[in-house]
Amino acid sequence: MNGVSLDQPRKTPKPAFPPEELFRYKDGAAAVDFLDSGVVGYTYGDFVMLPGHIYFGVEDVSLKSRITRKTHLQLPLVSSPMDTVTESEMAINMAMQGGIGIIHYNNSVREQKREVDRVKRYENGFITDPKTLSPSNTVRDALEIKHRYGFMGIPITESGGMNSKLVGIVTNRDVEFVHDKDTPLGDIMVTELQTATEGCSLELAYSILKESKKGKLPIVNERYELVGLVARTDILKNRDFPESSKDKTGKRLLCGASIGTRMEDRDRLDALVEVGVDVIVLDSSQGDSVYQIDMIRYIKNKYPDLEIVAGNVVTQNQAYHLIKAGADGIRIGMGSGSICTTQEVMACGRAQATAVYRVSKVAREFDVPCMADGGVSSSGHIIKGLACGASCVMMGGMLAGTEESPGEYFYKDGVRLKKYRGMGSVDAMKKGSSVRYFSEDDRIRVAQGVSGAVADKGSVKRFLPYLRMGVKHGFQDLGVRSISELHDQMYNGTLRFQVRTPAAQLEGNVHSLYTYEKSTHSG
Ligand SMILES: NC(=O)C1=CN([C@@H]2O[C@H](COP(=O)(O)OP(=O)(O)OC[C@H]3O[C@@H](n4cnc5c(N)ncnc54)[C@H](O)[C@@H]3O)[C@@H](O)[C@H]2O)C=CC1
Ligand SMILES: O=c1[nH]c(=O)c2[nH+]cn([C@@H]3O[C@H](COP(=O)(O)O)[C@@H](O)[C@H]3O)c2[nH]1
Ligand SMILES: [K+]
Numbered sequence: 001m002n003g004v005s006l007d008q009p010r011k012t013p014k015p016a017f018p019p020e021e022l023f024r025y026k027d028g029a030a031a032v033d034f035l036d037s038g039v040v041g042y043t044y045g046d047f048v049m050l051p052g053h054i055y056f057g058v059e060d061v062s063l064k065s066r067i068t069r070k071t072h073l074q075l076p077l078v079s080s081p082m083d084t085v086t087e088s089e090m091a092i093n094m095a096m097q098g099g100i101g102i103i104h105y106n107n108s109v110r111e112q113k114r115e116v117d118r119v120k121r122y123e124n125g126f127i128t129d130p131k132t133l134s135p136s137n138t139v140r141d142a143l144e145i146k147h148r149y150g151f152m153g154i155p156i157t158e159s160g161g162m163n164s165k166l167v168g169i170v171t172n173r174d175v176e177f178v179h180d181k182d183t184p185l186g187d188i189m190v191t192e193l194q195t196a197t198e199g200c201s202l203e204l205a206y207s208i209l210k211e212s213k214k215g216k217l218p219i220v221n222e223r224y225e226l227v228g229l230v231a232r233t234d235i236l237k238n239r240d241f242p243e244s245s246k247d248k249t250g251k252r253l254l255c256g257a258s259i260g261t262r263m264e265d266r267d268r269l270d271a272l273v274e275v276g277v278d279v280i281v282l283d284s285s286q287g288d289s290v291y292q293i294d295m296i297r298y299i300k301n302k303y304p305d306l307e308i309v310a311g312n313v314v315t316q317n318q319a320y321h322l323i324k325a326g327a328d329g330i331r332i333g334m335g336s337g338s339i340c341t342t343q344e345v346m347a348c349g350r351a352q353a354t355a356v357y358r359v360s361k362v363a364r365e366f367d368v369p370c371m372a373d374g375g376v377s378s379s380g381h382i383i384k385g386l387a388c389g390a391s392c393v394m395m396g397g398m399l400a401g402t403e404e405s406p407g408e409y410f411y412k413d414g415v416r417l418k419k420y421r422g423m424g425s426v427d428a429m430k431k432g433s434s435v436r437y438f439s440e441d442d443r444i445r446v447a448q449g450v451s452g453a454v455a456d457k458g459s460v461k462r463f464l465p466y467l468r469m470g471v472k473h474g475f476q477d478l479g480v481r482s483i484s485e486l487h488d489q490m491y492n493g494t495l496r497f498q499v500r501t502p503a504a505q506l507e508g509n510v511h512s513l514y515t516y517e518k519s520t521h522s523g
Contacts, residue, residue, distance in 0.1 A: 013056035013481070022053050028496030031357060035388065035497075041351030043336070044375060044384045045505055050496040052479025052489075061472040062482045065391045066369040067100060068307035068329035071254065071279055074098030074243040075468055076392035076483060077382070078371060079399050081105065081258035081283055083406060083428060084420045088118035090404045090460070095253035096124065097464040098243040102256035102281050102394075106423060106432045109268045112257060117275040119255035124241060125202045126219070130229040134160030135167060135186030139175045142185060146172070153216035156189050157226050166218055166226045169193060195220050198227050205230040247278050256309070258283035261291035269299065279307045285334060285342055285424070285448065287311040288318035296325040312373060314350035316362045323366050330370045331394065332359045337374035338397035339422035339449045346448065353388050360389025364487075379470030386471075386483055387490055387497075396420070401454040402463055409456060416456040422449015 015022055028050040035042060065076040075098030079086045083106040086094075091101025103115045121128075131145050132155050146152050152172040157164040168189030178188060194212045196205050198221045209217050209232050219228035245254040256279035257272045259265040269280065280299065282292050287310050299308055310322035311331030319330050335342035335349030343349040352375045360370040372385030373394040385393045399405060400420035407419050421427045426447045457463050478495065480486045489495040500508060510516055 013060055015053055015055040017053070023494055026493075026496075028498045030493035031388065031490050031495065031497055032493065033497075034499055035354055035357035037354070041354040042499065043351040043353045044381045045500075046351075046353065047384075047497050047499050048508065049384070049387055049478055050498060051477045052495075054476055054479060056476065056481055058469070058472045058476050060481055061475045063098075063468065063471060063475075065483050066329075067256075067371060067392050068279060068309060068369060069367065070328065071100075071307050073100060073245055073254075073392060075245075075464070076386060076390075077464065077467065078102060078256075078392055078394040080373070080394050080396035081256075081281055082396050082400075082421075082423050083107070083431065084400050084418070085396050085405050086399075087406045088115040088122075090399065090402075090406075091115070091119045091255050092122050092253060093404045093460045093464070095119065095245045095255065096241045097460070097468070098245055099392075099464070100245055100254045100256055100279065102258050102279070104423070105258050105260065105265075105268065105283065106428055109271045112268065113271040113275055116255050116257050116272055116277050120247075120252050120276045122253055123202060123251075124244075125205070125230055127229040127231060128227075129162065130155060130226075132157050132161055132226065133170070133185055134158065135184060135189065136160075137185050138181060139178050139183045139185065139188070140181040142170050142175050143181070153229075153231070155216070155218045155226050155229060156185055163225050163227065165224055166193065166195065166220050167191065169216065169218065171215065193218065195224075196230070197222070202230070247276070252276065254278050256281055260284070261289065261295045265295070266298065269303075273303055273306065277306075279309060279329070281309045281331065282311065283423075285312055285346075286318075286348070287313050287331070288315075288321050293321065293325040296322065296327055300326040309371065311371075313359055314355035316358055319359045319362050319370075323363065323368050327368060330359060330363050330368055331373050332356050332370055332390065333373035333375065333394075337422065337449075338377070339420065339425065339452065340374065341422070341450060342424070342448045345446060353384065356385055356388040356390050361491075364389065364491075379467050380474065382467065382471050383474040383478075387478075387486055387495065389487060389490065391483065397454055399457075399460060399463075401457040403459045410453075412453065417453040418456065419451070420454045421451035422447075424448030425451045427451035 063075050065073050067073055077099035079090050079094050079101040081102040081104040083104045086101045086104055091103055094101035103112055105112050133141055135156055142154055154170045156168040157166055168191045170185050170189045174188050194214055195218050196208055198219055205217055215232045217230040218226055221227050247254050257277045258281040259268050296308055307328045309329035309331050310327035312333050313319045314334045332355050336352035356372045363370045369391035371392050371394050372390035376393055376395050376398055382393045397420055401418045409416050409418055
């Protein structure tokens with residue numbers, strides 16, 4: 001043993017034992033021993049992984065991964081293309097934290113295009129919809145904004161709105177000692193303004209701010225109309241996202257979007273490509289169809305560089321067909337989602353852990369990354385999805401109750417909730433997806449999902465870092481420092497699993513308590 005004193009920091013992470021000692025005993029089972037079974041399907045709750053040897057800190061764990069052959073992520077998390085989960089706000093925040101969001105298509109082409117465009121144009125630091133006032137607004141109005149939103153530094157424009165001529169700025173200092181709250185802002189606003197022109201880089205905007213020692217820098221177009229604002233405090237915030245997912249330009253956030261496999265989806269595709277979509281997800285519960293194969297070939301022919309995630313699949317043959325057609329990523333899951341009734345209604349699907357294991361094994365032969373989609377309700381499930389061979393994990397229900405998901409919060413029985421529905425629920429079909437479900441003469445609607453509600457989860461700005469940390473701790477316990485190491489250990493049998501009996505599953509959860517509180521994340 002290479003003795004290292006306890007209070008000395010370990011500079012280069014190194015196990016305390018050589019490999020033959022580290023893995024001396026074959027305890028538990030290899031993935032192949034149970035997940036390869038053609039008879040029984042297992043899912044995340046059915047098993048646990050046995051701990052490995054810790055020889056590095058959580059900060060040494062890297063969660064870098066891929067969603068397609070060429071699309072890299074810093075965090076292996078993806079938000080599902082559902083109309084109660086992913087629009088631009090979710091996608092921006094997913095990408096800022098190193099993951100990616102897939103904009104749903106239960107909307108018009110114009111709406112979906114606009115959402116993707118918002119993500120692609122987003123630049124952290126540039127405020128595109130700042131609160132503005134006009135010269136005839138009063139000090140009271142300015143104080144009201146400060147009271148409500150907690151900030152000062154309000155651009156004053158002729159009309160009081162954006163895209164109107166900039167005439168001044170009002171800061172804390174200007175209103176602080178004004179006794180008459182009815183004083184018009186036009187009387188006290190600062191009119192000698194330091195501005196930057198539309199299209200300037202964030203670096204330039206920040207250097208102007210630093211030099212001028214101002215708090216806010218209005219951005220104007222060639223007609224001196226206000227088009228944005230840069231805040232000094234964002235310089236600091238900007239440093240909080242060094243790991244965001246960027247496209248080939250290195251500047252814009254990554255963004256995905258889903259489409260279907262009908263003729264009209266080709267127009268949708270063109271619109272999305274126009275605004276720079278990075279990943280197209282072909283959204284179907286049963287991906288192995290001639291429709292999807294035609295669509296993959298069509299896309300690869302028209303846009304050879306556009307990355308495609310095909311699916312959904314749960315068998316090796318399904319995956320093989322889509323990979324042969326040209327898929328760059330595979331999405332796995334049929335009936336495992338929290339809102340899914342597919343297995344019940346269609347009698348088709350597969351238990352998720354077995355599906356992920358079997359499909360990923362084939363996709364690995366072709367170097368095509370897999371996404372484990374659905375059935376995730378804890379950080380442990382994310383770790384298990386990755387341990388079964390997935391390169392990233394897609395979530396719907398986990399993210400639906402966050403501030404960044406579409407929809408408003410409401411209260412039921414004193415609990416703050418947000419609506420969450422399956423894309424195959426009657427509710428969602430009524431909104432638009434019914435065209436995908438029924439031919440014109442088909443009057444009978446067969447729903448494949450339900451509509452419900454999930455509890456408030458706060459902001460993904462806090463929730464994703466919590467999930468990231470939970471996953472990193474899991475990797476540390478397993479003794480693996482990266483997803484590729486996890487996969488290597490799983491395939492070569494070093495990573496050990498164990499199936500849990502129903503009693504063991506109960507034991508592994510909270511039990512025997514009269515009451516308890518469970519917090520999903522701090523803050
Ligand atoms: N992952 C899962 O377990 C499930 C997911 N979902 C979600 O629900 C939504 C809809 O899923 P699906 O119903 O599978 O959508 P889909 O668009 O793949 O299929 C709907 C119907 O349209 C048909 N169709 C598709 N393209 C066609 C074409 N070019 N010509 C003629 N017919 C065509 C299909 O065969 C099917 O009968 C998606 O958002 C999906 O992710 C629904 C059920 C299960
Ligand atoms: O059977 C289904 N009927 C539906 O209406 C439906 N809508 C979404 N999905 C799929 O469920 C995934 C999200 O699952 P979770 O909430 O468990 O994360 C999603 O990512 C989808 O794969 C559906 N499945
Ligand atoms: K289900």
